[in-house]
Amino acid sequence: MNLVIDFHGLFKSSTIVFLSRGKRKLGYNSLQELSGLFLNEKITEDLNKHAVERYLDFPRYLGAKINSAGFILPSDREAETRVKIFVGEV
Numbered sequence: 001m002n003l004v005i006d007f008h009g010l011f012k013s014s015t016i017v018f019l020s021r022g023k024r025k026l027g028y029n030s031l032q033e034l035s036g037l038f039l040n041e042k043i044t045e046d047l048n049k050h051a052v053e054r055y056l057d058f059p060r061y062l063g064a065k066i067n068s069a070g071f072i073l074p075s076d077r078e079a080e081t082r083v084k085i086f087v088g089e090v
Contacts, residue, residue, distance in 0.1 A: 005058050006035065009045070014038040026058065 004022035006013050014035035017025050027035060029042035036042060043061050045054060052069045060066055 003062075006039065007055055007058070009033070009035045011035060026061070 002020075002022040003024040003026065004017045004020045006017045006025070006027035009028045009030050009032055011033035014027065014033070015038070017027065018038040024041055025039045026041040026043070027039045028045035030036050030045060043057055046057075047054075049057075050069070052071075056066050056069060
């Protein structure tokens with residue numbers, strides 16, 4: 001089974017989705033630039049969510065168990081020292 005996901009919901013991206021000949025064409029339930037006309041599966045786009053959370057709605061729709069996105073910045077003493085020097089704290 002071929003699945004094509006349109007994350008953008010624009011005319012250009014929906015045209016590519018259409019031309020891909022995928023059996024399942026998934027995207028946002030939107031008629032922005034008529035993109036919804038090219039899809040046969042649609043999800044609601046919640047613009048109050050961060051873009052990463054909106055994009056995670058696609059795998060959630062497909063059955064993945066995702067609670068939330070994690071934005072992790074690793075800690076590195078050398079990098080921290082360079083930042084402190086850069087901002088004039090050292």
